[in-house]
Amino acid sequence: MSTDHLKSVLKNHNLRVTDCRIDVMEYFLDEKSALSQGDLESKLTGYDRVTLYRTLNNFLESGILHKIPNESGSATYGLCHDTCSPEGHMDNHMHFKCNRCGQIECLDKKTVPEVSLPTGYQVESVNLIVDGVCVKCA
Amino acid sequence: MSTDHLKSVLKNHNLRVTDCRIDVMEYFLDEKSALSQGDLESKLTGYDRVTLYRTLNNFLESGILHKIPNESGSATYGLCHDTCSPEGHMDNHMHFKCNRCGQIECLDKKTVPEVSLPTGYQVESVNLIVDGVCVKCA
DNA sequence: ATAGTTTATGCAACTTAATTGCATTTACTG
DNA sequence: CAGTAAATGCAATTAAGTTGCATAAACTAT
Numbered sequence: 001m002s003t004d005h006l007k008s009v010l011k012n013h014n015l016r017v018t019d020c021r022i023d024v025m026e027y028f029l030d031e032k033s034a035l036s037q038g039d040l041e042s043k044l045t046g047y048d049r050v051t052l053y054r055t056l057n058n059f060l061e062s063g064i065l066h067k068i069p070n071e072s073g074s075a076t077y078g079l080c081h082d083t084c085s086p087e088g089h090m091d092n093h094m095h096f097k098c099n100r101c102g103q104i105e106c107l108d109k110k111t112v113p114e115v116s117l118p119t120g121y122q123v124e125s126v127n128l129i130v131d132g133v134c135v136k137c138a
Numbered sequence: 139m140s141t142d143h144l145k146s147v148l149k150n151h152n153l154r155v156t157d158c159r160i161d162v163m164e165y166f167l168d169e170k171s172a173l174s175q176g177d178l179e180s181k182l183t184g185y186d187r188v189t190l191y192r193t194l195n196n197f198l199e200s201g202i203l204h205k206i207p208n209e210s211g212s213a214t215y216g217l218c219h220d221t222c223s224p225e226g227h228m229d230n231h232m233h234f235k236c237n238r239c240g241q242i243e244c245l246d247k248k249t250v251p252e253v254s255l256p257t258g259y260q261v262e263s264v265n266l267i268v269d270g271v272c273v274k275c276a
Numbered sequence: 277a278t279a280g281t282t283t284a285t286g287c288a289a290c291t292t293a294a295t296t297g298c299a300t301t302t303a304c305t306g
Numbered sequence: 307c308a309g310t311a312a313a314t315g316c317a318a319t320t321a322a323g324t325t326g327c328a329t330a331a332a333c334t335a336t
Contacts, residue, residue: 016283016332037322048286053323055284069207069267073294074322094253099262113251115232115266120273124237128253129207129265135258154303156313175293186315191294193313212293 013062020047024055025064034068034078034095034104068095068104069127078106095127098134105134151200158185162193163202172206172216172233172242206233206242207265216244233265236272243272 006025007017015021023044028035040052047055056077059065065077078095094107112128144163145155153159161182166173178190185193194215197203203215216233232245250266 018284018332020285049322050287050324051285058284067209069209069265071205071207071213073213075209094255096255096259107256110253110255113253115248115251115268117232117234117248117268117270118245118273120276121234121268122271122276123268124270125268127207127265127267127269128250129267130253130255130259130261130263131265132255132262133260135256138258138260154312156303158314187293188295188316189314196313 009064013064015058015062020044020051020055021058023047024052024059028065028077028079032105034076034106036072036074036076038074068106069129070097070104076104078104095129096134097129097131098137099131100133100137103134147202151202153196153200158182158189158193159196161185162190162197166203166215166217170243172214172244174212174214176212206244207267208235208242214242216242233267234272235267235269236275237269238271238275241272 003022006022009025010017010021023046024040027040027043031039037049037053037056040056041049044052056065056075060067060077063080066080068076068078070076094110094112096105096107097103098105107130112126115123115126117123141160144160147163148155148159161184162178165178165181169177175187175191175194178194179187182190194203194213198205198215201218204218206214206216208214232248232250234243234245235241236243245268250264253261253264255261
């Protein structure tokens, strides 16, 4: 993934091109798995905690990242598809959490099955999180 | 739900019967919705924060409560079925989070559909979280 | 290119959640 | 009811999340 492409992604989302944002995007692309604020702090030591925090929030609002529900108590983020926008996330793919290595993956290819709810409930989005053992740890 | 019954639930899970544990269990039974550490602190003011924290953890290990994945950053807990045990949770029901009132419900009656994963992945548990508008807020 | 404007960053500070150690109290067992 | 094992409260620490503000950097329009 070239830096030029990353810059255009930022511009397409009406975000200014900064070193921090480029680095954060590259980190997500390299890792492929979901990342937390703490992961960024460990890896991207040149930036302030608050800057990373705000970068995550900007990406979230812009539709570059989505938040993945988890049990750990700290927020986890994954890269969005191209189809995501500030107006709405199309991130109804499954998430897989490995109980051995702890990594959270987005299974982009797997769509979430239709769910039926009791009458009166209005569905807005569906999140499916599967726990188990990933390919690497099996 | 009588206090006697609650006591036997605790004993069945090899937990000593204490006021705090009884009160926490009653609170969960009254509320019916999922609760967080903060909820307990607001309601059960007579107990130390740490005691409530450890009560939640004990209930989690014993299979009385299960943790519900969420995006908020603070852990949320729901009552387990009778079928849960320290050896394994059978909490594969759906969870519903209302985007208006914020409450998280366990939809016990709705089981999670079977999921198929890419080859090499081993499934241990499945969590389905539906966001939308609940009956009360609709 | 550059001056002017808007936005991002770093720093300080604060709030809340999660967590651990230890002394004391309480619940169970015989 | 005495002895033991576990639960509680208190103090203290770590980490996550959050905000305000001054400065620095990125963009825009000459």
